[in-house]
Amino acid sequence: MKKHVKSKVKLFLTATSFLISASLLGQEAPKLNDAEIAHVGVVANQIDISYAEIAKKKSKNKEVVNFAETMIRDHKSVIEQATTLVTKLGVTPQDNAVSKSLMDGAKTTEKMLKSKSAKDFDKAYIDNEVAYHKAVIDAVNGILIKQSSNTELREFLQAIVPALETHLKHAEMVQKSFK
Numbered sequence: 001m002k003k004h005v006k007s008k009v010k011l012f013l014t015a016t017s018f019l020i021s022a023s024l025l026g027q028e029a030p031k032l033n034d035a036e037i038a039h040v041g042v043v044a045n046q047i048d049i050s051y052a053e054i055a056k057k058k059s060k061n062k063e064v065v066n067f068a069e070t071m072i073r074d075h076k077s078v079i080e081q082a083t084t085l086v087t088k089l090g091v092t093p094q095d096n097a098v099s100k101s102l103m104d105g106a107k108t109t110e111k112m113l114k115s116k117s118a119k120d121f122d123k124a125y126i127d128n129e130v131a132y133h134k135a136v137i138d139a140v141n142g143i144l145i146k147q148s149s150n151t152e153l154r155e156f157l158q159a160i161v162p163a164l165e166t167h168l169k170h171a172e173m174v175q176k177s178f179k
Contacts, residue, residue, distance in 0.1 A: 029143050030098050034150050038086050039093035040102070041144065041157070044136050045075040045082075047106040051132070054113050055125045063174050064122045067129070071167065078160055085156055123178040130175055133168040137161060 032040065048071050055068035086093060109128060116124050140157055148154040 029147075030096075032096060032098065032143070032147050033094070034089075034148055034153055035091050035094040036096040036098070037144050037148055037153065037157075038082060038091055039095055039099045040139075041082055042079055042093055043099040043102050044139075045079050047102060048129075048132065048136075049075045050106065050110060051113065051125065051128065054110060055121075058113075058116070058118060058121045059125065060118065061122045063177065064125060067126070067170060067174055070170065071129070074163060074167065078163070082156065085152060089150060089152060091150075091153075123175075126171055126175045126178060129171040130168065133164055133171060137164050137168065140164065 052068035052071035052075075055064055056072075059065050059068065113121065113125055113128070140161055145154055145157045148157060
């Protein structure tokens, strides 16, 4: 039974990662303007904050809680910086198909995470964080930076990639403790 649950979690996480990547990195990348790119960025950060808030409530694992606290702090900071930038640029973030798809996927993931027992939660959360950060890094590099027409927005997106990569490495390090 335990192996069956693990395979379901892996399948779900693989599907989630695939859906995020497909919606953001499909063969025909969605055409986004700067206002839509800004919204996708804010939504992606908000989603990771919501996952981390669930982790802080459910996890008793110090490494997982520390990771979640880092996600909340860092992603709130990115949202604050993005808000300052779009205000300066006079850009109002616009909802779009990509941000809606991300939110729909996040609702499903949040439901899955909340349904996990304390025993199974930590691994599910960290596995999701690894998959999510990989997909977001690919989307930022593969679509958002390339489609941004504003130099300052493009430079901002380029500047956050190293932090996302650090988050991914941190998540992968924690993930190793669950194997």
